[in-house]
Amino acid sequence: MITIYSILGNIFHDKEWNEKFDQVNKTNSFETIKLPRSDLEKTRLRAKTNQGTDVGIILNSGTKIQNGDVLISNSDKFIIIQQNPEKVISVKKKDKIEANFEEILILLGHIIGNRHRPIQIEDNKIIFPILAESELDIFKKLFSGIIDYIDMKIEERIFEPHGEMNVHEHKS
Secondary structure, eight states: OEEEOSOOEETTTOHHHHHHHHHHHHTTOOEEEEEOGGGGGOSEEEEEOTTOOEEEEEOOTTOOOOTTEEEEESSSOEEEEEEOOEEEEEEEEOTTOOSOHHHHHHHHHHHHHHTTOOOEEETTEEEEEOSSTTHHHHHHHHTTTTGGGEEEEEEEEOOOOOGGGOOOOOOO
């Protein structure tokens, strides 16, 4: 087993590591550890790569694993974290809506916040994770006062909560 005590960098956030990854990606000579978002919060973890390498991760308290983190980079191995996609609801303003959208955003934030969901903001969309597709109906009811002004849809994607908005989720 290989034991990891620190993260070297991130292929999505560090230019140097992105360039190194581009090189190993050309030869497909890297390994990945696929993890659900819930495991990214852990500081102690044991997992296997897609090629069967057994890896133990022991990080300092407060350190969080992120999608694209580089665990090992040497002549023998290049191992990165790959977060599993999950179901989310994305909400955006309908085209050609003349309503006061700031008020709609405040209401959206209030409703989502009352459900203790972390959010991601991307491309003028508010995105938050769900456990089941049936939650779309629940949120349509919760958003009933503003439903005419927004488009909602379920997507499957890598969810990365906004740093200041990564609240502790309540699982129903």
